[in-house]
Structures are given as structure tokens and as C-alpha cells.
Amino acid sequence: MNRGLRRPISSEEIETFRRDGVVCLRDMFDQEWCDSLRESANTIPGNYSGRSFLWPFFEPFRELAFDSPAGEIAATLMGSETIGLMLDLCFIKDPNSKSLTPWHHDQPYYQMQGNQVCGMWIGLDHCDAANGAVEWIKGSHMWNRMFEPDPFDGSGQFEVVHDGRERVLNIDAERDKYDIVMFETEPGDCIVDYATVLHSAGDNTTDTPRRAVTYALFGGDARFQEIPPSRGVEDTRDLGLATGDVIPADHELAPQIWPKQPRGSWPEPKTWSYTDGTEGDFVAIQPDALEQAGAD
Numbered sequence: 001m002n003r004g005l006r007r008p009i010s011s012e013e014i015e016t017f018r019r020d021g022v023v024c025l026r027d028m029f030d031q032e033w034c035d036s037l038r039e040s041a042n043t044i045p046g047n048y049s050g051r052s053f054l055w056p057f058f059e060p061f062r063e064l065a066f067d068s069p070a071g072e073i074a075a076t077l078m079g080s081e082t083i084g085l086m087l088d089l090c091f092i093k094d095p096n097s098k099s100l101t102p103w104h105h106d107q108p109y110y111q112m113q114g115n116q117v118c119g120m121w122i123g124l125d126h127c128d129a130a131n132g133a134v135e136w137i138k139g140s141h142m143w144n145r146m147f148e149p150d151p152f153d154g155s156g157q158f159e160v161v162h163d164g165r166e167r168v169l170n171i172d173a174e175r176d177k178y179d180i181v182m183f184e185t186e187p188g189d190c191i192v193d194y195a196t197v198l199h200s201a202g203d204n205t206t207d208t209p210r211r212a213v214t215y216a217l218f219g220g221d222a223r224f225q226e227i228p229p230s231r232g233v234e235d236t237r238d239l240g241l242a243t244g245d246v247i248p249a250d251h252e253l254a255p256q257i258w259p260k261q262p263r264g265s266w267p268e269p270k271t272w273s274y275t276d277g278t279e280g281d282f283v284a285i286q287p288d289a290l291e292q293a294g295a296d
């Protein structure tokens with residue numbers, strides 16, 4: 001497994017990321033990573049959008065978080081000396097499934113704000129339009145707009161639009177107006193986007209699963225931000241912080257991953273309480289779900 005960068009990140013890639021808000025970096029995680037993550041992903045219970053906060057429970061996800069190039073990639077692109085991990089997720093589009101990802105950006109889901117806040121999407125399977133490759137609107141990180149997310153289960157819209165947010169635009173009705181890019185990817189490629197970049201993805205119409213790991217990552221300028229409840233499992237975790245707080249490097253639930261910490265100081269899983277999403281269809285990774293899956 002490549003623990004460090006397989007290749008340098010070029011100045012063109014950094015420039016693309018900052019200009020477009022999104023960049024696809026080819027071949028950053030080797031086959032050994034992809035094999036081990038795929039194997040682990042297959043054991044994780046939950047629905048398409050409901051597999052999150054995995055690193056405390058699944059060893060390959062823990063290794064990926066603390067001892068892979070992910071942190072250094074984000075640090076290099078965002079120009080931050082440190083990177084913290086708010087959340088990891090595994091998006092699995094089952095074979096021949098209705099698993100459309102509605103247009104959204106991630107910022108409203110994130111318990112952090114700042115300029116150095118990004119997502120990272122790591123592909124574990126070949127991915128193209130047929131199995132739900134993600135589309136991104138270039139430059140949407142510059143719009144200075146915040147959109148209320150719609151439920152991921154395709155059930156329509158949340159009733160409430162919170163202060164400072166608006167309904168997400170009907171992008172598909174006016175696709176010509178936007179600079180939309182889709183990357184066809186191979187296992188080990190990764191796509192990094194600012195948290196305010198709008199993106200969506202189609203169904204998986206193929207006979208094989210489409211698996212991806214995604215991260216919510218933050219740099220040195222990020223601060224904790226309280227977000228409205230019931231938009232996803234991530235906002236049910238009590239991080240014990242108040243809006244505006246610096247997220248400490250040794251936070252047990254949102255730890256620093258770059259610079260890397262010695263293995264012995266990686267945080268141990270901690271007990272926390274879940275609340276069921278009342279509006280969405282999120283299935284949290286819970287102790288009983290883990291037992292059902294035979295994981296420890």
C-alpha cells in the first residue's frame with residue numbers, strides 16, 4: 001500500500017483545483033488499497049448514503065484515514081499545513097439500482113466552515129456515466145450561495161429551508177448554463193472538491209457495484225460550525241464544540257490526519273449517541289448493525 005504520495009501533485013493540478021473548485025488526480029491510491037477497501041466496504045451495513053463515520057470501526061478505513069496519502073493530498077491542494085478529518089463515508093451504488101445522487105454541495109452537511117474545507121472522492125471501481133460517475137459544476141465554489149440539500153432517497157425536498165440557504169437550483173433543466181464536468185475514473189483515482197462545489201450522480205445501470213470512499217476534510221483555517229439537525233448522520237455526533245471553536249488536533253471524533261500522527265496515538269473509538277434522522281433516510285452505523293454484519 002502506498003502510505004505516501006505515489007507521485008507529486010503538479011502545479012497545474014493545484015491551479016485547476018483552485019480555479020474550478022474540483023480536480024481529478026489519477027492513480028493516487030494503489031491496487032492494494034483498493035482491494036482492501038472494497039473487501040471491507042462489502043461488509044458494511046447501510047443504504048446508499050448511510051454508510052458514514054467508518055474509520056473508528058473498520059481497520060482498512062482507519063489505515064486509510066491515518067496512514068495514506070489522503071491528508072497530504074488535501075494539504076497540498078488547499079495550501080494548509082494541517083488537515084483534519086471530519087467524516088468518512090462509503091457510497092455504494094448497488095448493481096442496477098436507483099441510486100441517483102441529487103444535485104447538492106456538501107457544505108450544509110459539514111460541521112465546519114472556512115476556506116480550507118474540501119471533499120475527497122476515492123474511486124474503488126471503474127466509474128463512468130453508466131454506473132453513476134459524479135458530475136461537478138466547475139466554478140460553483142465562487143458563487144457565494146448556500147443551497148438546502150434535498151433528501152438523497154429521491155423523496156423530494158425537505159420542508160424547511162434554513163436561514164441563509166435557498167432551494168437547490170434545477171440544474172438538469174438548464175444544463176447548458178453551467179460548466180459541468182464528469183471524470184471517468186479507475187480504481188485509485190481521486191477527485192477533490194471544495195465543499196461548496198455542486199455535484200450529482202446518476203443511477204448504477206450496470207451489473208456490478210460502484211463503490212467509493214469519500215472524506216470531509218478541513219485545513220487550518222476551518223472552525224467548528226453547528227448545523228441544523230436531520231440532514232444526515234454526521235450532524236448527530238456531539239463533538240462538544242461551539243460554533244467558531246478551533247477543532248483540536250487530538251479531537252477523538254474529528255482528528256488531525258496530516259501531518260501524520262504515530263500509530264500509537266490514533267484515537268480509540270469513543271461511545272457517542274445517535275439520533276435517528278426524522279426527515280431523511282439515513283441508516284447510521286450503529287453497534288447493533290455492526291453485530292448483525294459480524295464485525296467487531
Ligand SMILES: O=C(O)CCC(=O)C(=O)O
Pocket residue numbers: 091101106119120121132134199201212214
Ligand atoms: O459517490 C456519489 O455518488 C456521491 C458522492 C458525493 O455526493 C460526495 O462525495 O459528496
